[in-house]
Amino acid sequence: MRSFEDSYRHKGMRAQLVKLLKEKGITDERVLTAISNIPRHYFMDSAFDKIAYEDRAFPIAADQTISQPYTVAYQSQLLDIKPYEKVLEIGTGSGYQAIVLGELQAMVYTIERQKKLFDEHRKFVLRGKYPNIKYFYGDGFEGLPTYGPFDKVIITAAAPFIPPKLIQQMKVGARMVIPVGEGNVQRMLRLTKLADGTTREEVFENFSFVPMLEGKNN
Numbered sequence: 305m306r307s308f309e310d311s312y313r314h315k316g317m318r319a320q321l322v323k324l325l326k327e328k329g330i331t332d333e334r335v336l337t338a339i340s341n342i343p344r345h346y347f348m349d350s351a352f353d354k355i356a357y358e359d360r361a362f363p364i365a366a367d368q369t370i371s372q373p374y375t376v377a378y379q380s381q382l383l384d385i386k387p388y389e390k391v392l393e394i395g396t397g398s399g400y401q402a403i404v405l406g407e408l409q410a411m412v413y414t415i416e417r418q419k420k421l422f423d424e425h426r427k428f429v430l431r432g433k434y435p436n437i438k439y440f441y442g443d444g445f446e447g448l449p450t451y452g453p454f455d456k457v458i459i460t461a462a463a464p465f466i467p468p469k470l471i472q473q474m475k476v477g478a479r480m481v482i483p484v485g486e487g488n489v490q491r492m493l494r495l496t497k498l499a500d501g502t503t504r505e506e507v508f509e510n511f512s513f514v515p516m517l518e519g520k521n522n
Contacts, residue, residue, distance in 0.1 A: 306346060306348065306349060306350055308346055308429050310343045310345075310346075314343060314345060314356075314357075317356070317357035318339070318340050318343075318344070318357055319340065320357065321339065321344075321357045321358075321359065321373055322336050322339055322340050324359055325339065325359070325373060325374060325377050328359075328374055330374070330377045330378065330381055331381070332377075332380070332381040332384075334385075334408055335377050335380045335381050335404070335408070336377070337407075338380070338404045338407035338408055339373060339376070339377060339404065341407055342400070342403055342404060342407060342430075343430075344356050344357060344370075344373070344400060345357070346428075346429060346430060347364070347370050347398040347399060347400050348362055348364070348370060348398075357373075359372055359373050359374050360372050361375075364397065364398050364421070365418075365420050365421055365424065366418040366420045366421050366521070367514075368397050368398075368418065368421065368514055369397070369398075369514060370397065370398035370400050371397070371398075371400065371401060371460060371513075375511055375513075376400060376401050376404055377404075378492070378508075378509070378511075379401070379458055379460070379481050379492070380401075380404055380405065380408065380458075382479075382481045382492070382494050382508065383405075383456045383458055383479060383481050384479070385405060385408040385409075385410050385456065386410075386455075387408070387409035387410070388409060388410070388411060389410050389411065389455035389456055390410070390411045390413065390451070390452075390453075390454045390455050390456075391405055391410040391411065391412050391413065391454060391455065391456040391457070391458065392413050392414075392415075392447060392448060392451075392452070392454040392456070392457045392458070392470070392473065393405065393412060393413070393414040393415070393457075393458050393460065394414075394415055394444035394447075394457070394458070394459045394460065394461065394470070394516065395414075395415070395416065395417075395444060395459065395460035395461040395516065396414040396415065396416035396421060396422070396425065396439060397416070397421065397460060398421075399414075399425055399428060399430075401458070401460055402414040402437050402439075403430060403434060403437065405437075405458070406434035406436050406437045407434075409436065410436065410456070411436050412434075412436060412437040412438065413438050413440065413448050413451050413454070414437060414438070414439055414440065415440045415441075415442050415443075415444050415447075415448065416439070416440070416441060416442075417441075417442065417443060417444060417517065417519065417520050417521050418521050419441060419520070419521060422439065422441040425439050426439075438451075441520065442520060443518060443519050443520055444459070444461070444467075444516060445467045445469065445470075445516075445518050446469055447467070447469050447470045447472075447473045448473070449469070449472075449473055452473035452474075453473055453474055453475040453478070454473055454474055454475065454478060455475055455478050455479075456478060456479050456480070456481075457470055457473070457474060457478065457479070457480040457481070457482075458480070458481050458482075459480070459481070459482040459483065459516065460513070461483075461513050461514055461515060461516035461517075462483050462484075462485060462486070462490045462512075462513040462514065462515045462516055463482050463483065463484050463490075463516045464484075464485075464486050464515070464516070465484070466480075466482060466484060466493075466495070466503075471495070471497065471501075471503060474497045475497065476497055476498070476499050477496065477497065478496070478497045479494060479495065479496050479497075480493075480494070480495040480497075480503075481493070481494050482495065483511050483513050486515070488512055489510050489511070489512055490510065490511055490512065490513055491507055491508070491509075491510055492507075492508040492509055492510070492511055493505055493506065493507060493508070494506040494508065
């Protein structure tokens with residue numbers, strides 16, 4: 305069961321979370337406002353209600369997780385979203401990251417390989433509030449060539465390598481934020497696509513994500 309009441313207590317917990325994210329180095333006010341506006345407890349079972357705004361990941365269906373708020377804020381800040389940019393997200397998961405991007409007024413195209421999670425989003429209470437988010441069931445390594453090219457790409461799972469098809473679907477000057485590495489720890493990278501089709505790479509902090517897998521899971 306999920307609770308869809310957003311009380312003053314929930315808003316107070318969100319304010320505390322935003323304060324913590326600032327202390328941890330998140331400076332993008334638009335990202336902080338988006339996190340302040342979105343009821344994270346809607347994405348979780350009501351059993352997690354009292355701890356939904358702790359800065360940690362929680363389990364969801366299909367052996368996946370809703371990412372730690374700091375991770376969501378960190379990736380969103382690295383992307384530097386501008387209104388109406390086309391953003392490809394690989395790994396819808398709980399949908400929380402996609403809705404943060406939607407709150408930032410991006411045009412979001414998000415892919416989920418787990419059919420169970422994809423189907424759950426069809427009836428999610430916040431879905432109607434964000435017509436700028438489009439949901440797809442598919443293989444993230446393939447991207448969405450029909451809908452590209454994209455201004456920004458975000459990968460929300462640990463990639464064993466940088467998927468070449470996703471680079472092809474980026475505009476010149478576009479950015480990709482991707483955690484790369486196998487095992488328990490990945491290094492966050494930001495790639496910028498250059499005019500010759502290659503990328504410039506910037507290296508940031510270490511994180512821990514569930515693995516990015518090929519194919520679809522029925």
